[in-house]
Amino acid sequence: MFANFKQNFLVKFWSPIPAIIALGVMAAYYFGITGTYWAVTGEFTRWGGHILNLIGVDTSSWGYFKIIGLQGTPLDRIDGVMIIGMFAGALAAALMANNVKLRLPQSNIRIFQALIGGIIAGFGARIGMGCNLASFFTGIPQFSLHAWFFTLMTLVGVWAGTKIVFLPAFRSHIPLVKVSKIKEIENPKGRAELLFKLGILVLLGIGIWIAYLMIFGTIPEGKKIPILAIAMLFGVGFGFVIARAQVCFTSAFRDLFITGRGYMARAVIFGMMVSTIGVFSYIMLGLPPKIMWAAPNAIIGGFLFGLGIVIAGGCECGWMYRAVEGQVHYWIVGIGNVIGSTLLAATWDYYSEALATSFPRINLLESFGNYGGLVVNYLLLLLLLALVLYIERHYFLKNKKFQRA
Numbered sequence: 001m002f003a004n005f006k007q008n009f010l011v012k013f014w015s016p017i018p019a020i021i022a023l024g025v026m027a028a029y030y031f032g033i034t035g036t037y038w039a040v041t042g043e044f045t046r047w048g049g050h051i052l053n054l055i056g057v058d059t060s061s062w063g064y065f066k067i068i069g070l071q072g073t074p075l076d077r078i079d080g081v082m083i084i085g086m087f088a089g090a091l092a093a094a095l096m097a098n099n100v101k102l103r104l105p106q107s108n109i110r111i112f113q114a115l116i117g118g119i120i121a122g123f124g125a126r127i128g129m130g131c132n133l134a135s136f137f138t139g140i141p142q143f144s145l146h147a148w149f150f151t152l153m154t155l156v157g158v159w160a161g162t163k164i165v166f167l168p169a170f171r172s173h174i175p176l177v178k179v180s181k182i183k184e185i186e187n188p189k190g191r192a193e194l195l196f197k198l199g200i201l202v203l204l205g206i207g208i209w210i211a212y213l214m215i216f217g218t219i220p221e222g223k224k225i226p227i228l229a230i231a232m233l234f235g236v237g238f239g240f241v242i243a244r245a246q247v248c249f250t251s252a253f254r255d256l257f258i259t260g261r262g263y264m265a266r267a268v269i270f271g272m273m274v275s276t277i278g279v280f281s282y283i284m285l286g287l288p289p290k291i292m293w294a295a296p297n298a299i300i301g302g303f304l305f306g307l308g309i310v311i312a313g314g315c316e317c318g319w320m321y322r323a324v325e326g327q328v329h330y331w332i333v334g335i336g337n338v339i340g341s342t343l344l345a346a347t348w349d350y351y352s353e354a355l356a357t358s359f360p361r362i363n364l365l366e367s368f369g370n371y372g373g374l375v376v377n378y379l380l381l382l383l384l385l386a387l388v389l390y391i392e393r394h395y396f397l398k399n400k401k402f403q404r405a
Contacts, residue, residue, distance in 0.1 A: 118336020128301020
């Protein structure tokens with residue numbers, strides 16, 4: 001019985017649609033319990049700030065850190081412990097599935113793409129006040145108009161990125177070698193069993209940490225439970241699910257323009273539809289939504305983010321679980337993300353008023369009324385779904401005509 005459970009749920013990859021719907025439900029509960037939304041690049045920006053402080057750079061006067069905060073350490077911030085949980089959950093999932101192996105980039109071009117794409121995506125995410133999460137998957141269910149600006153421009157950026165990565169300069173020049181026989185893949189049973197046990201140990205270790213935070217952690221004012229423990233627990237869940245279902249927002253929309261496949265994109269939209277009603281319920285109970293400026297920064301950020309994730313080959317969720325699988329390419333993407341987001345923090349004061357802070361924060365629930373805003377958000381999600389279906393159909397019709405010609 002356990003062998004079947006292990007094979008079906010811990011070794012085989014999960015179907016994206018139920019997995020992403022589960023992420024949508026979890027994201028809504030995460031908002032309701034912690035009071036914040038599932039997001040990662042803001043914390044990566046803080047990591048960059050800490051590194052600068054360690055080498056003697058004074059960031060105390062930087063306006064961006066006054067907005068997102070730089071107090072404490074990753075160990076005592078909600079986003080910090082949640083991300084630690086995400087890495088732990090993704091690592092445990094990869095180990096138990098025997099999916100951890102050191103894999104080096106196969107060409108210098110790929111290294112260049114990883115770093116430059118990561119920097120562009122990190123900069124774009126933070127100027128837009130969120131990545132594929134805070135300005136898309138969890139931003140849209142918050143009823144913030146800026147998330148819609150960011151999302152539409154991300155699609156444009158992804159389309160532009162697909163054109164760039166197929167240019168000759170970005171193509172790998174690794175020569176093909178003819179082989180005389182099929183090489184057998186070395187996958188000894190003992191290794192798989194060892195990695196599975198290591199995955200269990202990772203979960204046990206993070207579970208002990210969560211228990212410690214639950215017993216000895218401080219309870220914030222207005223809360224009844226230690227929020228850091230809950231944040232880390234949710235992080236483990238987020239990381240485990242994205243690793244088992246191989247959830248990547250980059251492939252979700254990149255594949256639309258390259259192969260015409262919109263399965264993952266549809267799954268993401270369904271997840272947001274489910275999350276929206278959950279978030280709405282908490283807002284009706286009095287929890288304030290996270291609303292950002294509906295301004296040019298969201299438009300610019302969305303485009304740069306979409307462009308960057310395609311060049312890099314992965315978004316924030318995508319590079320995190322692939323990095324713990326041992327894919328060095330995505331370590332470089334992650335480093336690029338931190339560099340890009342830190343560059344944004346360093347330059348924010350020069351253009352923040354012109355591009356962001358002088359514009360209104362538009363909440364759809366305030367603009368159209370509570371239920372009117374809910375309906376508008378769902379109508380926009382249905383229009384986004386229709387756009388995905390149109391791109392799919394257009395791709396296949398175009399491909400069919402090409403084949404006939």
